[in-house]
Amino acid sequence: MAEKKEYHPVGPPQPARNTGGGGVLDHMDTRSNNLPLAWKNWLTKFKIYLKAFNLDKESEDRRVALLLHFLGPECLNIFYSFDVDVDKIRLQTLIEKFTEYFSPKANITILRHTLFNRKQLPNENLDTYITDLKNIALQCNFGNLQDDLLKDIFSWNLNDGNKYIKEKILQEAPSSLESAIKIAKALEMSRKDTEILTGLEANQSISAIQNRSHHQSQSVQSYRSHRSSSRGRPSRRASPEPHSSRHSSPQRFEFRRLQQRRTPPWPRTSAAWLEEYKSGGN
Known part of the structure; x- marks a missing residue:
């Protein structure tokens, strides 16, 4: 009995359905804004x-x-x-x-107005901006003037963040749109490289400050630890000296007794009391 062979149809791959998942060839997007x-x-x-x-x-x-x-x-x-x-x-x-x-017959006046007023958005990259300018210009029927006009429109309508590119293009006065684009991309790349280097230097400075602060903190902690351990040790201060003999002598006590016993009717100086003490209180 002959073995039954499976049939595999030969033909091009099937297209992907228009579900946004990609494939060989998606359906035409009839809801596009353009x-x-x-x-x-x-x-x-x-x-x-x-x-x-x-x-x-x-x-x-x-x-x-x-x-x-x-x-x-x-x-x-x-x-x-x-x-x-x-x-x-x-x-x-x-x-x-x-x-x-x-693609119904376009109103060239409106298209040209759209092109002249097409400004680069604040966060729009150069490639997207340039591509849109070219696509609009294709419908404007500029003929031989198209490249020259696009070069000027491109530089005029750069956003505020790319003022340095606009100034450089005005200084260099490139002869074509492609030359202006090369200048713009070279400057953009240079700016990005500078920002990367600046960021690296800033990170290094922050690391150095953090390391220095860490060492200082360790020194303070070490000092405090040493101080706290020293407080528990016996004091090496000398014992206070006993009262001087002159403070506890009998004459001193007698002098004070006389001061307390006799209250003169007028103020008397210490010298007068001393003289009275020496004479025996008479």
């Missing part, structure tokens, strides 16, 4: 996908089916609005219809 850019990005990914899996040479109807399949179910309603036959329409014609739908 539909022209979203459609342009998706179409580019689709063309790359066809080439990567050798599908760009497939038949016309299969490539149309692949386009509609990868666009996702939300785009089917848009396709129905074209009122075309899926079996007869050509791929390029279908792409043009979706392009017209997602």
